[in-house]
Amino acid sequence: MKSFNLAASAIAIVAASGTAAFARDNIQVAGSSTVLPYASIVAEAFGENFDYPTPVVESGGSSAGLKRFCEGVGENTIDVANASRKIKDKEVATCADNGVTDIMEVRIGYDGIVFASQKDGPAFNAFTPSDIFNALGAKVLKDGEIVDNGYAKWNEFNSDLPDADIIAFIPGTKHGTREVFEEKVLEAGCEATGAKEAFIASGMDEKAAGKACMEVRTDGKAVDIDGDYTETLARIGSNPNGIGVFGLAFYENNTDKLKVATMSGVEPSTETIASGEYPVSRPLYFYVKKAHIGVIPGLKEYAEFFVSDEIAGPDGPLAQYGLVADPELAKTQDAVANEVTMGSGS
Amino acid sequence: MSDATQHGAGQPATRSLHHLDARTKRRNASEKRFKALGIGAIGIGLAFLVILLVTIVSNGATAFQQTFVEVPVYLGAAKLDKKGNRDPEDLKKATTFTYKPLIEQSLLDAVEKSGATTDLAKAKDMKNLISASAASQVRDAVLADPSIIGTTVDFKILASSRVDSYLKGRVHRDEIAKDKNITVAQLDLVDQLRDAGIIHKGFNWAFIFGADASDSRAEQAGIGISMLGSFYMMLVVLVLALPIGVAASIYLEEFAPKNRITDLIEVNISNLAAVPSIVFGILGLAVFIQFAHLPQSAPLVGGLVLTLMTLPTIIISTRAALKAVPPSIRDAALGVGASKMQSVFHHVLPLAMPGILTGTIIGLAQALGETAPLLLIGMVGYIATNSPDGFLDGFVSPNSAMPAQIYEWAKRADPAFYERAWGGIIILLIFLLGMNIIAIILRRKFERRW
Numbered sequence: 075m076k077s078f079n080l081a082a083s084a085i086a087i088v089a090a091s092g093t094a095a096f097a098r099d100n101i102q103v104a105g106s107s108t109v110l111p112y113a114s115i116v117a118e119a120f121g122e123n124f125d126y127p128t129p130v131v132e133s134g135g136s137s138a139g140l141k142r143f144c145e146g147v148g149e150n151t152i153d154v155a156n157a158s159r160k161i162k163d164k165e166v167a168t169c170a171d172n173g174v175t176d177i178m179e180v181r182i183g184y185d186g187i188v189f190a191s192q193k194d195g196p197a198f199n200a201f202t203p204s205d206i207f208n209a210l211g212a213k214v215l216k217d218g219e220i221v222d223n224g225y226a227k228w229n230e231f232n233s234d235l236p237d238a239d240i241i242a243f244i245p246g247t248k249h250g251t252r253e254v255f256e257e258k259v260l261e262a263g264c265e266a267t268g269a270k271e272a273f274i275a276s277g278m279d280e281k282a283a284g285k286a287c288m289e290v291r292t293d294g295k296a297v298d299i300d301g302d303y304t305e306t307l308a309r310i311g312s313n314p315n316g317i318g319v320f321g322l323a324f325y326e327n328n329t330d331k332l333k334v335a336t337m338s339g340v341e342p343s344t345e346t347i348a349s350g351e352y353p354v355s356r357p358l359y360f361y362v363k364k365a366h367i368g369v370i371p372g373l374k375e376y377a378e379f380f381v382s383d384e385i386a387g388p389d390g391p392l393a394q395y396g397l398v399a400d401p402e403l404a405k406t407q408d409a410v411a412n413e414v415t416m417g418s419g420s
Numbered sequence: 421m422s423d424a425t426q427h428g429a430g431q432p433a434t435r436s437l438h439h440l441d442a443r444t445k446r447r448n449a450s451e452k453r454f455k456a457l458g459i460g461a462i463g464i465g466l467a468f469l470v471i472l473l474v475t476i477v478s479n480g481a482t483a484f485q486q487t488f489v490e491v492p493v494y495l496g497a498a499k500l501d502k503k504g505n506r507d508p509e510d511l512k513k514a515t516t517f518t519y520k521p522l523i524e525q526s527l528l529d530a531v532e533k534s535g536a537t538t539d540l541a542k543a544k545d546m547k548n549l550i551s552a553s554a555a556s557q558v559r560d561a562v563l564a565d566p567s568i569i570g571t572t573v574d575f576k577i578l579a580s581s582r583v584d585s586y587l588k589g590r591v592h593r594d595e596i597a598k599d600k601n602i603t604v605a606q607l608d609l610v611d612q613l614r615d616a617g618i619i620h621k622g623f624n625w626a627f628i629f630g631a632d633a634s635d636s637r638a639e640q641a642g643i644g645i646s647m648l649g650s651f652y653m654m655l656v657v658l659v660l661a662l663p664i665g666v667a668a669s670i671y672l673e674e675f676a677p678k679n680r681i682t683d684l685i686e687v688n689i690s691n692l693a694a695v696p697s698i699v700f701g702i703l704g705l706a707v708f709i710q711f712a713h714l715p716q717s718a719p720l721v722g723g724l725v726l727t728l729m730t731l732p733t734i735i736i737s738t739r740a741a742l743k744a745v746p747p748s749i750r751d752a753a754l755g756v757g758a759s760k761m762q763s764v765f766h767h768v769l770p771l772a773m774p775g776i777l778t779g780t781i782i783g784l785a786q787a788l789g790e791t792a793p794l795l796l797i798g799m800v801g802y803i804a805t806n807s808p809d810g811f812l813d814g815f816v817s818p819n820s821a822m823p824a825q826i827y828e829w830a831k832r833a834d835p836a837f838y839e840r841a842w843g844g845i846i847i848l849l850i851f852l853l854g855m856n857i858i859a860i861i862l863r864r865k866f867e868r869r870w
Contacts, residue, residue, distance in 0.1 A: 102798075
């Protein structure tokens with residue numbers, strides 16, 4: 075019986091400490107797996123240089139993070155959501171319904187999206203958006219007609235490309251990267267090949283044509299990857315003909331295994347992305363609940379630290395890791411310092 | 421069948437027993453075939469086990485070695501203590517970004533002193549050789565003892581993950597043309613510094629006891645804090661699941677009447693044991709975090725979820741252990757006048773204890789390796805960074821668990837994290853092996869046969 079008494083008192087202690095620790099003293103962050111590396115670098119440096127505990131950063135994807143962000147205000151909800159895309163109006167509305175009204179939007183910089191293949195594979199070293207669209211679109215323009223995509227090899231539509239089977243590993247729909255891929259590559263390629271005009275000529279309105287442009291073929295030549303870039307890397311490793319979609323930072327950490335392709339003749343790098351020459355890039359954001367500033371210790375300091383020159387500037391650790399620094403960083407710093415919320419300031 | 425009876429009853433045996441007839445040969449052959457199949461099956465199993473272990477050890481063993489750089493760092497007062505008053509509050513204002521160039525310059529001085537021939541003449545060129553964690557290491561030392569400002573102190577700092585990978589044979593000169601984190605000239609310098617003894621490998625204690633690190637400094641990452649997280653979760657599981665599970669099984673096995681309700685409960689317990697663990701994760705998110713408002717990412721919540729998952733396992737094995745105690749023990753106790761409760765607690769339970777403990781330990785081992793439910797309660801990510809402030813704080817301060825940490829590392833970009841993921845698997849396997857060995861020893865030592 076003694077051990078039962080012991081156990082009972084232990085449960086009581088656990089329960090008591092559970093309620094006592096209600097005042098959360100660490101910042102909780104969740105969201106995009108693209109932003110996670112940057113956020114973890116900032117969190118680590120923040121924990122080292124301030125007296126606050128190191129913030130907790132979870133991943134799970136932009137949409138999942140924003141969903142948790144919009145669950146409400148309070149200590150059992152997250153303080154910051156990382157996103158590799160802008161928050162949608164629908165999400166803002168959900169947030170407002172749950173009492174999350176004052177949201178600070180902070181742009182941290184830009185991320186490039188690159189196409190890469192196995193280092194020893196065929197010579198995929200130059201693409202245009204048209205090539206990608208012809209290879210992966212659901213319906214393409216062939217001899218002036220809209221047909222279901224039947225291309226099996228790259229050189230069937232562009233003789234400059236190698237005689238290799240088409241197989242591409244693209245981010246799944248839960249990733250923010252997918253949206254950029256659709257808009258900046260597929261839709262651009264759709265317009266460039268004239269397929270979009272043909273869609274409109276066939277009776278679609280502008281919106282439907284845009285949607286048709288972004289559709290990806292479903293015959294197994296374009297494979298959705300719902301996991302992380304490591305999964306794409308593994309798939310490419312076992313498939314010499316495969317091309318994959320990666321973030322620039324991930325590619326730069328694996329240059330020994332991957333060979334990057336140019337897009338419209340421009341090689342992806344932080345410089346070409348910052349200058350806008352490399353077309354496929356997107357801004358990265360994080361969103362802060364203003365209501366939590368002053369309640370969760372260090373939240374404002376974290377946001378300010380994140381966008382400080384030392385961290386997010388062109389020589390900072392984020393740029394070193396692969397982030398393209400925002401040329402308008404000073405403006406962002408002011409906005410954070412003044413706690414400008416969405417819809418009030420800019 | 422009919423053939424055999426004819427053979428025995430009808431004709432007398434005409435052949436010697438030493439001479440096998442065709443049917444006996446066939447039967448013997450089929451027995452041999454079956455034996456061979458069995459051995460083959462075991463062989464395949466063993467082969468897979470060997471492949472698994474060889475892969476794990478060959479990929480993970482390097483995680484236990486780490487490259488260090490020995491640098492005498494001159495801690496200039498001009499930069500670190502501008503006011504010159506050694507006030508800790510003012511010293512804190514010098515951030516790690518102030519310390520970084522200081523360490524780079526010190527390394528450059530050390531390089532020049534060692535007589536290494538290199539074209540790298542700027543302090544910034546040293547940046548890729550040393551870990552980003554060095555600045556924080558030196559800053560912590562200064563904050564702990566401000567009197568060392570103005571002197572030169574020897575530090576053993578981590579080399580960057582690229583240098584470490586180069587010395588471990590993962591990074592090759594012909595593959596780094598596009599790598600902006602290391603250059604060939606820097607690798608040449610690394611070779612010279614290694615010969616000079618400034619760069620050397622050592623046992624990686626930080627991997628076993630350290631905290632997780634961000635993506636930019638894989639060399640610093642360790643599994644220690646998440647090990648602590650696993651420990652707290654196991655503690656919660658043990659403290660909750662063992663008494664609840666044992667009490668439930670004793671009641672069901674010894675006291676409960678056999679009727680429809682107890683049958684229903686029994687069926688449900690068996691079914692619960694087969695429920696996928698992710699379901700318990702969703703349940704934990706809904707009940708413990710959203711309804712009971714317990715903190716997110718806390719080992720307490722993780723432990724509660726794993727308790728729910730482990731309970732059926734413990735109840736089933738406890739009931740089996742109680743059933744195995746012969747009725748004569750109970751009858752004898754009741755016969756000399758013991759009450760039912762006395763017979764259970766004085767006689768049946770002690771005899772069933774080895775079985776109960778074995779079941780509990782196996783349940784714990786199962787819970788230790790579980791990742792899926794932790795995904796939903798916020799225990800996967802860049803989390804295992806702060807060591808708890810005290811024993812009780814460990815239950816509620818954000819933490820991860822060993823398998824969750826391994827999963828997280830396997831996702832990250834720098835290949836050095838991949839090596840650590842395998843290293844983490846080795847540690848996790850050692851724990852599981854240890855727990856199973858304890859279970860076996862307990863069973864061997866205390867088990868009684870009737």
